[in-house]
Amino acid sequence: EVQLLESGGGLVQPGGSLRLSCAASGFTFSSFAMSWVRQAPGKGLEWVSAISGSTDSTNYADSVKGRFTISRDNSKNTLYLQMNSLRAEDTALYYCAKEQTKYQLYNWFDPWGQGTLVTVSS
Amino acid sequence: DIQMTQSPSSLSASVGDRVTITCRASQSISTYLNWYQQKPGKAPKLLIYGASSLRGGVPSRFSGSGSGTDFTLTISSLQPEDFATYHCQQSFSIPYTFGQGTKVEIK
Numbered sequence: 001e002v003q004l005l006e007s008g009g010g011l012v013q014p015g016g017s018l019r020l021s022c023a024a025s026g027f028t029f030s031s032f033a034m035s036w037v038r039q040a041p042g043k044g045l046e047w048v049s050a051i052s053g054s055t056d057s058t059n060y061a062d063s064v065k066g067r068f069t070i071s072r073d074n075s076k077n078t079l080y081l082q083m084n085s086l087r088a089e090d091t092a093l094y095y096c097a098k099e100q101t102k103y104q105l106y107n108w109f110d111p112w113g114q115g116t117l118v119t120v121s122s
Numbered sequence: 123d124i125q126m127t128q129s130p131s132s133l134s135a136s137v138g139d140r141v142t143i144t145c146r147a148s149q150s151i152s153t154y155l156n157w158y159q160q161k162p163g164k165a166p167k168l169l170i171y172g173a174s175s176l177r178g179g180v181p182s183r184f185s186g187s188g189s190g191t192d193f194t195l196t197i198s199s200l201q202p203e204d205f206a207t208y209h210c211q212q213s214f215s216i217p218y219t220f221g222q223g224t225k226v227e228i229k
């Protein structure tokens with residue numbers, strides 16, 4: 001069974017940093033692109049970032065470009081999101097999601113993890 | 123960026139009703155359109171990919187159609203477990219974008 005388990009969320013002050021992790025199991029991790037998607041309280045879904053299976057291609061939403069860095073350790077079956085210069089508007093539940101091929105585009109997200117909550121507040 | 127617009131943003135329906143949700147893209151996305159169901163406090167779950175392909179294990183009362191810019195999700199006979207929020211998402215270009223969601227409530 002494919003499982004994704006996020007961790008690393010918490011309360012952080014504006015301007016602070018946080019690193020999220022997503023532990024994957026039940027599939028050949030390196031063979032699939034992965035994404036982070038967030039959902040602010042009571043709001044819709046917003047794609048944040050994606051990384052190809054081989055780590056040679058990354059993409060970001062404009063809202064996080066230059067502040068967030070996606071990475072993965074295929075030897076540990078783990079996806080990461082390093083978040084710097086956090087702002088109040090980054091407050092959200094962050095989900096990791098598996099894409100369907102090694103490369104980005106033309107994919108769908110299945111499955112999703114349960115999410116980890118990031119709260120940016122002083 | 124491709125904008126995705128869902129309508130309606132919410133609807134009230136009864137068990138057994140036929141429900142249709144639409145999603146419109148700001149430019150053609152071929153059939154690179156996916157639908158997700160999200161229940162309160164839970165992660166989204168894939169229902170339909172490629173505009174019309176039903177994910178394994180998803181009841182056949184769910185169906186999707188469309189191509190280009192206009193898409194629909196249809197629930198042929200609404201069941202109690204279908205009350206949820208539904209999201210469309212395009213994967214034709216990055217950044218991936220979602221519709222604002224459609225909340226299906228009990229009448």
